[in-house]
Amino acid sequence: IxxxxxxxxxxxxxxxxxxxxxxxxxxxxxxxxxxxxxxRPKLFMEGEPYRDFLIQGEKEHGIKGMINLLGIESPGLTAALAIAEDIANLG
Structure with missing residues (x-):
């Protein structure tokens, strides 16, 4: 800004x-x-803009039943229902 x-x-x-x-x-x-x-700060990886949320399931980290939710601070509250749907679909 x-x-x-x-x-x-x-x-x-x-x-x-x-x-x-x-x-x-x-x-x-x-x-x-x-x-x-x-x-709200935006995430950058390797100098490029990165998505707001990072949701990782077993496919990404190999641990059954574990779900990582990263970058879900402030905007996560307003997107909580959509995030919950994504998590439910991981199973």
Whole structure:
């Protein structure tokens, strides 16, 4: 990033609300308030951008029943259901 800006862009509220309504149709939009913004570092390997999450099962490490979940800090909470589906499909 060229300039650090931790301000929340309030003009994005309508898009935010629209996405939330996909899984929470009865959302009371008056309860949505901007709280904070941050900068999330991106993973790089050998100088190239790397995916956000690394999920390794037996195929990758050879240990039956063990699943490694790497790089799942902040964005992992919002992607938890999709990550759970991926893990369930490893078995």
């Amino acid at each position: 060229k300039h650090r800006d931790y301000q929340v862009n309030i003009t994005r509220l309508p898009q935010f609300e629209e996405v939330i309504r996909r899984y929470w149709p009865s959302l009371d939009a008056d309860r949505l308030t901007p709280a904070y913004a941050g900068i």
